[in-house]
Amino acid sequence: MTSPARFLIALALGAGIVGPAWARKDDPATQLANITKGRVAGKPQRCISLSDVNDSQVIEKTTIVYRVGNTYYVNQLKSGANSLDADNVPVTHTFGSQLCDMDTVNMVDRYGGGSRGFAILGPFVPYKPAPGTP
Template sequence: MRSLVPVLIAATALVATPAVAKEKLAPEAQLAKLLEGRTAGEPQDCITLSSVSDSQVIDKTAIVYRIGGTLWVNRPTTGAESLNDDVVLVTKLPTGRLCSIDTVELHDRTSHFYRGFVGLGKFVPYRRAASD
């Protein structure tokens, strides 16, 4: 009977400890958190694709491109409802510049099948405020 006591105490501790699930933020809240501490600049028509070090899709909302310390937010004019974590962005540009008149194909992350496209809007730069 003595050997069961530690097991019962451990089992009770596991049941009594609430599981903490990471809550997923709404898309606008996720974007706001990403841009926290940054200030919007003047919207631009184009960015240089070869300078982009990272991109992130915000579900049904935006595509965020990172160039150096600047985050460039693009809210597509068409097709934004198709943006989610399960798509891969496929960009075909002969000029090397990504502009607000361009489209970006969406392909399924797993099957690689075509899932649609988004028509890009203007690119809004968000930079960290200069520290004093």
């Protein structure tokens, strides 16, 4: 087999194994799988303490993930997920010090500041590191 042919076969095999980076970045199921990898799902909770939330991540059109310490709380929205995207900033409306199932999240345009829709939170599913993982 000639050297160029070997190169093309190696290139094709590598592309099949690695895959395009943009496909993983934009695929919500893959994003969620990467976040929960090595973690164990717990019993869904109705509320989490807002003051304990360290960070949040939007997975477009599906989910908001809240980080509290080393636990990720995955919230599959009850409605309005279509307004979740990278160009919108989630602004949460709470009653008290907790973020709860049925609270609303307004989506505000990151660049213009206008309202882009709203979503209603569902239950919070905790994902903790699996036993024996660092």
